[in-house]
Amino acid sequence: MIRTEGLKMEFHVGFFRKRVVALKGLTMEVKRGEVFGFLGPNGAGKTTTLKILMGLVYPTGGAAWLMGRPISDSSVKRNIGFLPEQPYFYDYLTAAEFMDLSGRLFGMRRKEREARAEELLDMVGLSGAKNLQLRKFSKGMQQRIGIAQALINDPELVVLDEPMSGLDPVGRKQVRDIILGLKDKGKTIFFSTHILPDVEVICDRVGILVRGELRAMGTVDELLSGTKVKSVEMTFAGVSGENLSSLERMASGTVTRGSETTATFGDQEAARAAKRLVFESGGEIISLIPHKSSLEDLFMEEVGKRK
Amino acid sequence: MKVYAIAINTFKEVIRDKIFYSLVFFALLLLGASMLLSTLTLGERSKIIEDLSLSSIEIFGVIISIFVGIGLVGKELEKKTIYIIISKPIKRWQFLLGKYLGLALVLLSYISVMTACYMLELKFYLNELPWQTLMAVLLIYVELLTVTASAILFSTFSTPTLSASYALALYVIGHMTEDLRGLAAKTGQAGVKAVLNFVYYFLPNLEDFDIKAKTVHAIPVSAEYILMSVSYGLMYVMAILALSVLIFQRRNFK
Structure with missing residues (x-):
């Protein structure tokens, strides 16, 4: 669906035309029907990549294809929907007018435009606001109308730049549900x-993109499979005196709430020894939770790595 | 169709902006003031009314052309609304042409309203309708089209403030190109002469569109002259727009 090969982007900024490299030869592929998350800290080159794909900026090296056609072929945009980062719209237009403009740019017929706009505004929960000027929209509403306009042409490929940033938990859940709904439809x-x-x-x-380079790519499970159990958290009760003190010494940290104590152990070995001690001293284990690395840890690790 | 969609959107953008109305309001105010001022003169009242009215139509038209014109593309870039448009199956030239035609439509509405009021003023106040005055208005419109195209050209590669200065400078110099040619004729140095001649042919000769003085003094202007001036203006507009597209085509939207 999306393929890039050695995509490079350099900017020259400021009076002295200082060279800034935004992308250092990005090669990646997004397959049909999948939800692909493009992660990276601010300034990693995510938006630049998306802008190249949408024809907003021209890469200084490499090539990219959308649905098998080179990005310079603007007809490919017929089957693509795009939501830019922190989108601004024509705030003097009403939601309905804006949807109509979007439809016109795809060369859609009036009836089709109206029906589709109605359906999408309903889907994103904005049918009640269709005659409201966009300047009166809240941040969440803006994001939702942005998604609605990106879907006007019923695209096969939907490209969203930071669709969840700046949204409250409810808004994020809505966007998430919309994305999953699209996935169900095979987009x-x-x-x-x-x-x-x-x-x-x-x-x-x-x-995961860091400083213009793709550091990792795969399913979330694949990326995390190599990672070890980071810590084990054990909650127990009924242990006292000397035994409790030695358990506390074995743990990297403990919290006691009433009769229950929660201890964190650095590795599984320590946790096993602690478990034996609890049983031997006649105590009871209430819960035992191993903590594996999360995507966040992996992300932090990649970002933290020096080149 | 796509050009039309952009043009209509641009039209809506301008006419839903309060600044546009305040400019029209002041233009109309000046039109009305011409009647008052004319009472202060001895005879020749029609000249004062015509001269002042035509000038105010032109001046406010130029202000709209430049200040709205530079914003057309500039604002889209600044507010990043252009991302939404260019990511859709529209060619960049279609976008630029649509923007231009949208403002041309705004200017046409402006000129129509102003001319209607001006004609009413002439009819009821002086009970005369000199037809050449309509030709003068037509040429003002062509001049505005030229100025708008140059404002768009500048805004494809420059910031709004600089574009406004460039466009304003072009308007002023465009009215003095005859002087440039005169200077070229008088200068002895071949290099200077070549530069002046180049500037003369390169910049729009806006003075060609000015038949206000002749109209006011009832000096007839031939139909050929008007036709030639209109053709010149339209050709100049096409050339500038083509150049704008060339620049805009290569631009990165950061």
Whole structure:
């Protein structure tokens, strides 16, 4: 669906035309029907990549294809929907007028435009606001109308730049549900984000971009499979005196709430020894939770790595 | 169709802006003031009314052309609304042409309203309707089209403030190109002469569109002259727009 090969982007900024490299040869692929999360800290080059794909900026090297056609072929945009980062719209237009303009740019017929606009505004929960000027829209509403306009042409590929940033939990859930709904319809979704919990929930595959380089790519499970159990958290009761003190010494930290104590152990070995001690001293284990690395840890690790 | 969609959107953008109305309001105010001022003169009242009215139509038209014109593309870039448009299956030239035609439509509405009021003023106040005055208005419109195209050209590669200065400078110099040619004729140095001649042919000769003085003094202007001036203006507009598209085509929207 999306393929890039050695995509490079350099900017020259300021009076002295200082060279800034935004992308250092990005090669990646997004397959049909998947939800692909494009992760990376601010300034990693995510937006630049998306802008190149949408024809807003021209790459200084490499090539990219959308649905098998080179990005310079503007007819490919017929089957693509795009939501820019922090979108601004024509705030003097009403929601309905804006949807109509979007439809016109796809050369859609009036009846088709109206029906589709109605359906999409309903889907994003804005049918009540269709005659309201966009300047009166809240941030969440803006984001939703942005998604609605990106879907006006019933695209096969939906590209979203930071669709969840700046939204409250309810708004994020709505966007998440919309993305999953699109996936059910067989659409391909490519979105950039730095909100990681959402990624783990909805993405089939992710790519991590750091300082213009793709550091990791694969399913969330694949990326995390190599990671070890980081810590084990054990909650127990009924242990006292010397035994409790030695348990506390074995743990990297303990919290006592009433008769229950929760202790965190650095590795599984220590946790096993602690478990034996609890049983031997006649205590009771209430819960035992191993903590594996999360995508966030992996992300932090990749970002933290020096080149 | 796509050009039309952009043009209509641009039209809506301008006419839903309060600044546009305040400019029209002041233009109309000046039109009305011409009647008052004319009472202060001895005879020749029609000249004062015609001269002042035509000038105010032109001046406010130029202000709209430049200040709205530079914003057309500039604002889209600044507010990033252009991302939404260019990511859709529209060619960049279609976008630029649509923007231009939208403002041309705004200017046409402006000129129509102003001319209607001006004609009513002439009819009821002086009970005469000199037809050449309509030709003068037509040429003002062509001049505005030229100025708008140059404002768009500048805004494809420059910031709004600089574009406004460039466009304003072009308007002023465009009215003095005859002087440039005169200077070229008088200068002895071949290099200077070549530069002046180049500037003369390169910049729009806006003075060609000015038949206000002749109209006011009832000096007839031939139909050929008007036709030639209109053709010149339209050709100049096409050339500038083509150049704008060339620049805009290569631009990165950061």
